[in-house]
Amino acid sequence: MNAPAVIHLEHRYSAPPSAVWRALTDPELHARWWAPGDVRAVVGHRFELDMGPWGKQACEVLAVEAERLLSYRFAIGKLDTIITWRLTPEGAGTLLTLTHEGFNLDSASGKSAFEGMKPGWPKVLERLGTTL
Secondary structure: OOOOOOEEEEEEEOOOOHHHHHHHHHHHHHHHHHOOOOOOOOOOOEEEEHHHHEEEEEEEEEEOOOOOOOEEEEEOOOOOEEEEEEEEEEEOOOEEEEEEEEEOOOOOOHHHHHHHHHHHHHHHHHHHHHHH
16 A cells, blocks of 8 residues: 655745735636635635536635645545645745645556646646746
8 A cells, every 4th residue: 555645846936925825815816827716715615626627626725824824625525635835935035835645546546646736736836926
């Protein structure tokens, strides 16, 4: 049995944490760089992200620290992974740390999702930078 797999990335933005936070938590901005959905920075909030060809993915917010941390369950009932965004001020900019964890490599869908998302996340983070 494989241990659950983790994707861990860091990306630096010239924008301040408040701007990055807004892009992570404002549904209109979120749809521009990743996926449409009613994301909100409220613990317990349930929402769906429309992942296009991969369908709508149920999510639930687990932890919030305004302009510092947003964590939610992703693809509940399908992948059952956790995405955590950490924002650290760096001068006038922001270091964003993304952790996407819990991929079950023993299941075909978990392994496929991990293999697709590992190279896909850097592209998503680039689009976030363009949105900022």
